[in-house]
Amino acid sequence: MSNDNYDEGMSLRMALLGLLTVSGPSSGYDLTKLFERSVNHVWQARHSQIYPELNKMAAGGLVVIEEEGPRGRKTYAVTEEGSRLLREWLLSAGPSRSIRDELALRAFLLPTLEPEEAVIALRDAARICEAKLAELEEIWRTKTQAGKGNFGRYALDLGMRQTRMFRDWARETAEEIERSIRS
Amino acid sequence: MSNDNYDEGMSLRMALLGLLTVSGPSSGYDLTKLFERSVNHVWQARHSQIYPELNKMAAGGLVVIEEEGPRGRKTYAVTEEGSRLLREWLLSAGPSRSIRDELALRAFLLPTLEPEEAVIALRDAARICEAKLAELEEIWRTKTQAGKGNFGRYALDLGMRQTRMFRDWARETAEEIERSIRS
């Protein structure tokens, strides 16, 4: 039951399987923090969503409780079946774009503002990106020093590219609008 | 009640206010189609979500039923209050990135595959981007020809940049993995 032929919402499940695959057996608590530090740039999930999902996954045989630790800590590990499911999902491409990007939506609605105000909002956005980028670059430095493998590195690279791209768009669009104000 | 101090989920509301602002008074049916043809690239909503939301918005005084037409058709228009709310939302920046991007998530999880398979999936992703890019560029051409104003144009530009960025990332990452396979 739950989600077997319901392809949406598979994402959280896959994200968890992926994190478990790479980081090895982990608790829901670990996974919550891993989520925040890694996948978070493209997908969010809180502990209140992660814990029940792990229970469902365990019930479905995608993961097993490998060990029980100190304060009720449960360490999960991916099973053969979980591994197979993740692999299949990753290889089944499909041009299915399920995107929800609030920042892009804001961008989309920007032209409903007066040009002067749109410029202010765009400069704001660019400034936020700049800060974000500095943060990501700092992580990049610490990450490439320690030989922590490539997981997260590709995604981090993607995150930095994305942030740069958005910053540039915001700047250039602001300039374009300013030009059109003056003319 | 409903969502007043609940900042998530404000997005659908804002998208509808934005579309109404730009396209003028429209019905739920119109808005559903407008959604599909425009905002859809960054945010999705079905009619089953749009109709109830419009009713809530009308109850909250953000829109009014301006006219009732042929088959129960109701034409909504933005009120002063709705207009003000949209403007405030757009000007309240905040580094709040609420993103759910399935494609990026897949990318993130790629390193869990065998290198050879990851390369295949990356090439696949790049190919999909290429197709999407061609599609967006076609829209760009028809849009910049007809003087339909700047609505959608900034967002379309952003969409194209995003797609290009992702395609390049996929390609370059594929190449990097291939190099590491050979060594």
Next chain:
DNA sequence: CTGATCATGTAATATGTTACATGATTGA
């Protein structure tokens, strides 16, 4: 012994998808 962090969960509510349901109008 005390505050920070580890660790797991549930409840209430909001958001989003699929499927179901109905009927009017238009154009061929």
Next chain:
DNA sequence: TCAATCATGTAACATATTACATGATCAG
């Protein structure tokens, strides 16, 4: 007349956020 499209809605379910709730362990 009949198929396509216009037009609105609800019901059941899945997904996600916020807040509530509890207690163990560790470091100073």
